[in-house]
Amino acid sequence: SQQGEEDPQALSIQEGENATMNCSYKTSINNLQWYRQNSGRGLVHLILIRSNEREKHSGRLRVTLDTSKKSSSLLITASRAADTASYFCSNAGGTSYGKLTFGQGTILTVHP
Amino acid sequence: NAGVTQTPKFQVLKTGQSMTLQCAQDMNHEYMSWYRQDPGMGLRLIHYSVGAGITDQGEVPNGYNVSRSTTEDFPLRLLSAAPSQTSVYFCASSRRESTDTQYFGPGTRLTVL
Numbered sequence: 001s002q003q004g005e006e007d008p009q010a011l012s013i014q015e016g017e018n019a020t021m022n023c024s025y026k027t028s029i030n031n032l033q034w035y036r037q038n039s040g041r042g043l044v045h046l047i048l049i050r051s052n053e054r055e056k057h058s059g060r061l062r063v064t065l066d067t068s069k070k071s072s073s074l075l076i077t078a079s080r081a082a083d084t085a086s087y088f089c090s091n092a093g094g095t096s097y098g099k100l101t102f103g104q105g106t107i108l109t110v111h112p
Numbered sequence: 113n114a115g116v117t118q119t120p121k122f123q124v125l126k127t128g129q130s131m132t133l134q135c136a137q138d139m140n141h142e143y144m145s146w147y148r149q150d151p152g153m154g155l156r157l158i159h160y161s162v163g164a165g166i167t168d169q170g171e172v173p174n175g176y177n178v179s180r181s182t183t184e185d186f187p188l189r190l191l192s193a194a195p196s197q198t199s200v201y202f203c204a205s206s207r208r209e210s211t212d213t214q215y216f217g218p219g220t221r222l223t224v225l
Contacts, residue, residue, distance in 0.1 A: 031212055042202055042216030045214065045215070048213055100157065101154070101171070103154045104153055
């Protein structure tokens with residue numbers, strides 16, 4: 001079963017624009033993470049937000065979490081061509097530490 | 113640190129053949145796991161290990177075996193390859209204190225004919 005579902009499935013923007021991706025999940029969580037996957041590569045951890053946090057920043061990344069709606073969003077500001085990748089949200093559920101589940105991901109294309 | 117390494121990068125098998133996908137990490141991480149990624153889908157957990165000598169099943173364990181004799185290595189064995197096992201396989205590791213922040217290897221692309 002897929003715990004996280006990302007939306008939209010694909011996003012195409014111009015360099016300099018902001019990109020927003022959303023994630024919905026089904027069960028309770030301890031924390032939620034966002035990962036990036038460049039084409040043909042493994043996943044890279046971007047940011048983790050805990051269930052008691054509502055917003056977190058890391059450089060050009062801003063993540064929000066709404067546990068009442070079971071949803072999260074990832075905002076990439078001032079996007080660059082190098083941000084072109086697939087983005088996945090992931091979490092282990094309330095009692096399944098380390099057993100991550102992933103959605104299908106959002107494919108982000110940033111045009112120079 | 114090399115991080116998480118996987119070999120081979122590519123492999124083609126015939127139905128019924130067996131093989132072992134290798135995974136090693138040099139970060140002294142206790143937790144290691146194997147995922148498969150199919151087109152248009154997220155990663156699905158196959159097996160995981162919380163330490164040497166301890167393994168457990170994930171979401172899609174059928175057709176795969178694992179063992180963890182050392183902290184560094186976590187090989188994945190395909191017992192009798194089937195076309196349904198055509199996929200990209202990723203190994204990941206993490207510290208016990210933060211198992212949700214996992215470090216991924218570059219992947220092995222496996223095709224079963």
